[in-house]
Amino acid sequence: MKSKAGTVRFMQGNEAVAEAAIAAGVKIFAGYPITPASEISEIMSIRLPQEDGIYIQMEDELASMGAIIGASMGGKKSMTATSGPGFSLMQENLGFAAMVEIPCLIVDVMRVGPASGMPTHPSQGDVMQSRWGTHGDHPMVVLSPATVTEAYNLTVEAINISEKLRTPVILLSDAIVGHLKEKIEVPEKVKLINRKMTRQPAEKYLPFATGEDCIPEFAERGQDGYRYHMCSNVHNELGFPNDSGHDAAERMLKRIHRKIEIHQDEITFYNTFDVEDAEILIIAYGCVTRSAKDAVKTLRQEGIKAGLLQLQTIWPFPDKIVRRFTANVKTVVVPEMNLGQLISEVRLNSCAEVVGLNRADGLVISPQAIIDKVKEVK
Amino acid sequence: MLQIKEHMRVNKLPHIWCPGCGDGTVAKSMIQAIQKLKYDKDNVTVVTGIGCSSRMNNIMDYNTFQTTHGRAIAYATGFKMAKPEMKVIVVTGDGDGAGIGGNHLIHAARRNIDLTVILINNYIFGMTGGQFSPLTPHGDIASTSIYKNIEYPFDICKLVEGAGATYIARGTAYHYALTEKLISKALEHKGFSFVEVITQCPTAYGKRNKMGDPYDLLMWQKDHAVPVEQVSKFSQEELEDKFIIGEILVRNDRTEFIEANEQLKERARSIKGGAGK
Numbered sequence: 001m002k003s004k005a006g007t008v009r010f011m012q013g014n015e016a017v018a019e020a021a022i023a024a025g026v027k028i029f030a031g032y033p034i035t036p037a038s039e040i041s042e043i044m045s046i047r048l049p050q051e052d053g054i055y056i057q058m059e060d061e062l063a064s065m066g067a068i069i070g071a072s073m074g075g076k077k078s079m080t081a082t083s084g085p086g087f088s089l090m091q092e093n094l095g096f097a098a099m100v101e102i103p104c105l106i107v108d109v110m111r112v113g114p115a116s117g118m119p120t121h122p123s124q125g126d127v128m129q130s131r132w133g134t135h136g137d138h139p140m141v142v143l144s145p146a147t148v149t150e151a152y153n154l155t156v157e158a159i160n161i162s163e164k165l166r167t168p169v170i171l172l173s174d175a176i177v178g179h180l181k182e183k184i185e186v187p188e189k190v191k192l193i194n195r196k197m198t199r200q201p202a203e204k205y206l207p208f209a210t211g212e213d214c215i216p217e218f219a220e221r222g223q224d225g226y227r228y229h230m231c232s233n234v235h236n237e238l239g240f241p242n243d244s245g246h247d248a249a250e251r252m253l254k255r256i257h258r259k260i261e262i263h264q265d266e267i268t269f270y271n272t273f274d275v276e277d278a279e280i281l282i283i284a285y286g287c288v289t290r291s292a293k294d295a296v297k298t299l300r301q302e303g304i305k306a307g308l309l310q311l312q313t314i315w316p317f318p319d320k321i322v323r324r325f326t327a328n329v330k331t332v333v334v335p336e337m338n339l340g341q342l343i344s345e346v347r348l349n350s351c352a353e354v355v356g357l358n359r360a361d362g363l364v365i366s367p368q369a370i371i372d373k374v375k376e377v378k
Numbered sequence: 379m380l381q382i383k384e385h386m387r388v389n390k391l392p393h394i395w396c397p398g399c400g401d402g403t404v405a406k407s408m409i410q411a412i413q414k415l416k417y418d419k420d421n422v423t424v425v426t427g428i429g430c431s432s433r434m435n436n437i438m439d440y441n442t443f444q445t446t447h448g449r450a451i452a453y454a455t456g457f458k459m460a461k462p463e464m465k466v467i468v469v470t471g472d473g474d475g476a477g478i479g480g481n482h483l484i485h486a487a488r489r490n491i492d493l494t495v496i497l498i499n500n501y502i503f504g505m506t507g508g509q510f511s512p513l514t515p516h517g518d519i520a521s522t523s524i525y526k527n528i529e530y531p532f533d534i535c536k537l538v539e540g541a542g543a544t545y546i547a548r549g550t551a552y553h554y555a556l557t558e559k560l561i562s563k564a565l566e567h568k569g570f571s572f573v574e575v576i577t578q579c580p581t582a583y584g585k586r587n588k589m590g591d592p593y594d595l596l597m598w599q600k601d602h603a604v605p606v607e608q609v610s611k612f613s614q615e616e617l618e619d620k621f622i623i624g625e626i627l628v629r630n631d632r633t634e635f636i637e638a639n640e641q642l643k644e645r646a647r648s649i650k651g652g653a654g655k
Contacts (some may be wrong), residue, residue, distance in 0.1 A: 028459050049646035054459045054639050058452065059485040066445065066452025066482075070425070073443060073453070074460025096446050221441045222420055222464055229436065231444035232428075240390070240436065 006188040013151040013177040014039035014081075016184060017107055018047060020155035021079055023190045026105070027053040028078040030067035032060055032086060035120040036175040037109040040081035061086035065093035068104045072097075073230065075220055077159060079105035083175075084113040084126050088133065094168055095134030099256065100230050101208070101216055103162035103195055105155070107171045109178040110286075112362045121362025122175035124286055127341035130170045131315045137253060139260040141267060142170045142315035146289035148182040154269070154312060160193035161267050165259055166215050172314065174337070176287035176364065202226045208252070209237040214259035260316055269312035270321055274300060278307025280374050281329040283322065283346055285311040288335050288365050295370035306374050314342060322349040331377045333357060335365045382409045385419060390437045395430060396504075398592030400551035400577025404498055405434050407554050407575075408467070411562035412440075423466045425454040427479060430504040430579075431471035448479030451486045454493050462636045465494070465565060472499045472513040476534050480512070483534075483572075487541035490569045491635035496561060497534060497572065500579035508582030519586045535626050538572045545571035546627040551578060552599040553623060560625065569634045576603075576621065 011019070018040050021029075029044040031037075045055040058064040064080045071078035082090065087108045097104055110126045112118035117125075130142045143158050145151040155171055162169040198205050198217035202225035208216050219226035233241035234249040242248050260267075271289075274296055275281065284292040289310045299306040309325045311318055322345075326332055332350050334343040335357040343356045357373045359365055386409070395401050412422060422440040426432035428447035435442035441464070445453045450468045458466045468475075475483055475497040486493060502520060503509040510520035513531045520527060535546050545567040549557030557575055564571035578584060578595030589595055604612060606624035633641070 028456065030456060046646070049639070049643045052643060056455070056459065058455075059481050062449060063452035063455070063482055063485070066449040067456035067459075069445075070443075070453035070456025070458075071460045072456075074457045076460040078456065078460075092446055093449060221423070222461060225420060227419060227439060227441050229442045229444070231436075232446055233444070 006186045009184055009186050010181055011148055011184045011186075012039060012179060012181045013145070013148045013173060014109065014179065015043055016148045016152040017081065017155045017171065017173065018043035019186065020152040020190070021105065021159065022047055022051055022053075023187075024156045024159040025077045025192055025194075026079050026159065027051070027076045028056070028068065028071035029053070029080065030056045030058050030064045030071070030078070031080050032058050032064050032082065034083045034086045036111055036178050037081045037083045037107065039178070040107060040109075061089035062093060065090040065106070069093060069097050069102045072102045072104045075218070077103070077163065079107065079159070081107035081109065083109050083111045083120070084129070085116065087126060087129060091133040092135075095136060095138055096232050097168035098134065098138040098140065099234075100232065101166040101256065102168065103166055104168050105158050105162055105171060106168060107155075107173060110172065110174040112360065118362040120175055122287060122337060122364065123360065123362065124174060124288065124337040124341070125360065126172060127314065127336075127338065130172050137257070139167065139257045140170065140315050141165070141167060141260060141313070142172050143269065143312055144172045144286040144314050145177055145312070146286055146310060147177070148180060149184045150312065151177055152184060152186065156190045157269065160191065163195045164193045164215070165263055165267075166195060166218070167256075167260065172286065174287050206237040207239045208235060210255065214255050214262065264316055267313060268318045268321060270318060271310040271312065272325065273308040273310075275307035275309060275325055277305055279305040279330045280307070280333060280378060281326060281331075281352070282306065282308045282333045282335065282370065282374070283311065284308060284335055285314050285342065288337060291365050291367045292335060292370055294367035295374065298367065298371055299374055304374065304378065317345040317349070319349045322346060323351060326351040331355060333370070333373055333377060335370050335373070337365060380413045382406055382413070385409045385413060385439050387437050387439050393437055394433050396581040398578065398580040398595075399430070400500060400579070401430055401434060401498060403551040403554050404496065404557065404575050404577060405438070407549070407558040408469075408496065408561050409438065411558045411565060415562060415565060417465055421464055423454075423457060423461070423464050424469060425450045425457065425466065426469050427474040428505075429471040429474045430500070431469050431474060431498045434469045448474050448477070449482065450474070451479060451482035451493065451495065455486060455491055458491060458493060458636065466492070467565070468493055468495045470495060470497050472497065472501060472534075473503045473511045477512045483538060484541040487538045487543035487570050487572065489635045490542060490544055490632045492568055492570070494561070494564045494571045494573070497574045498577050499534065499574055500577045500583060502579050502583035504579045504582045508586060520583070521586070535572070535574055539627055542632065543572045543627070544569035544629045544632055547572070547625045548574045548576070548621065548623050550576040550599040550603055550623060552596045553603065556623065563625065567628070569632060
């Protein structure tokens with residue numbers, strides 16, 4: 001995520017997502033209004049036409065998700081943005097994107113749920129939905145920003161990962177990061193990755209055949225005879241329904257998982273603060289990272305050896321990172337603005353005892369609440 | 379005249395449709411329309427959803443996507459924005475297009491995006507075994523309405539007319555030559571075009587409603603179709619159990635969506651820096 005320092009701007013998290021998406025080459029945005037994500041739509045409706053792109057306001061989130069998949073099938077980078085209720089409506093088509101290996105970005109600016117919840121107070125309630133929202137076994141890549149700068153950088157990363165691995169990627173933001181305004185250095189240029197294009201002639205091209213990297217190659221449609229099929233059924237290497245071959249079905253499903261697994265290290269982003277000698281490790285992600293960072297500073301001033309591991313990639317879960325940073329600590333505290341979602345994964349991988357700190361009432365977890373929790377378990 | 383197999387993936391045959399199904403007839407009308415218009419196969423995209431109709435593009439040698447139930451129009455909308463130079467056709471059914479996907483149909487018509495939607499209406503959910511659809515006639519028998527359908531169907535052509543479609547037509551499997559002509563005109567129309575094609579489902583609909591074999595079902599289409607030019611000869615009462623075939627509506631007073639976007643981009647560029655910053 002290195003980039004030349006650029007223009008200093010005072011920017012909202014949602015605006016950073018929109019600007020980053022344009023910088024990363026998104027040309028088509030399809031969305032449906034929902035707070036607290038609507039600014040992304042509004043900004044895209046202004047900015048995309050200036051960049052020869054198209055903003056389309058769809059009739060619902062099912063359509064938004066369908067349209068961005070269709071746009072990506074046509075070779076354009078595409079995205080949508082929503083919040084919990086809309087994200088639920090996108091899930092079926094999100095599964096299509098995972099299985100048919102269509103790159104696209106879905107931004108979920110989380111608010112309190114279930115149902116309409118508390119419109120539109122912040123929450124981290126969609127952690128499990130982002131991983132398991134669609135039916136069936138599917139891989140999913142989910143990144144979670146804590147600051148406006150991270151919202152920008154992780155949006156670029158998300159688009160690049162989706163293009164490289166031919167998979168949908170979710171940016172799991174929240175109402176705090178989305179609506180927060182901070183100073184940000186907008187890079188002059190960002191790293192751009194485009195999907196791998198095939199060099200096979202049309203008559204030899206197999207749209208779902210892969211090499212060892214497990215990533216299929218894309219072919220531009222409308223020329224040279226690349227008239228291939230893509231379907232929502234479990235399919236063979238030609239892209240056709242695979243109604244009888246159970247071995248081929250298992251091969252396909254395992255490959256789309258393996259594709260993510262073998263690239264896990266390069267898509268795992270995290271930050272650490274004061275972890276070297278930490279006895280108590282706080283593991284946080286998204287907006288809660290901000291309070292956790294503040295808490296660690298205060299605890300250190302009081303002589304308490306606290307540290308923070310911020311997970312920016314939350315799915316696939318950074319199991320190795322969690323094992324590494326929990327190896328020498330006494331206790332792990334996982335503050336989350338939900339009733340305990342990512343903590344289950346932390347428990348599975350932690351070398352130390354894990355304690356949760358949860359609130360799901362639409363209010364932030366304050367630094368003091370984290371400080372109190374650390375002192376309680378110390 | 380080209381053989382239709384030149385636009386087919388013959389190695390994908392046999393198709394999955396039942397004997398006597400009308401879907402194959404519609405496929406033939408569609409391919410012949412494309413052939414006569416001399417479209418390059420590379421430049422044609424056919425998007426489908428779920429249901430018997432959705433299996434049509436498996437056997438067609440175009441760019442083909444079979445998507446999720448009801449959402450083909452949404453996918454096609456995105457694809458058309460990415461590939462505006464392509465002819466994009468959606469093939470759907472009465473369940474897929476008028477039921478679960480009805481909302482997308484309304485809004486694609488309203489946007490006047492240059493898609494051609496062919497809705498095959500066989501009055502039933504065929505693939506799932508014959509449940510009543512939003513277009514199953516009142517009083518008919520389906521696997522989920524064995525005590526007779528208590529719901530009322532609606533005129534899907536009138537719906538898309540209300541929504542603002544700029545080309546609307548209806549054909550049948552029986553009137554396959556007319557259907558080919560209507561599809562051809564729909565494809566050449568710039569803007570949202572819609573063709574309903576009434577077909578027979580002998581397996582899941584005709585049998586339950588004691589309508590006879592596929593031949594009888596085709597004759598039913600012949601007997602109940604009123605060419606649009608002859609509507610005035612019939613009384614309202616006579617028209618009650620009939621349907622109109624032919625070109626129902628053509629209008630050219632709305633800018634097509636992609637073209638409207640190009641105009642919008644011009645306006646956006648002219649104020650760049652002034653908006654949104």
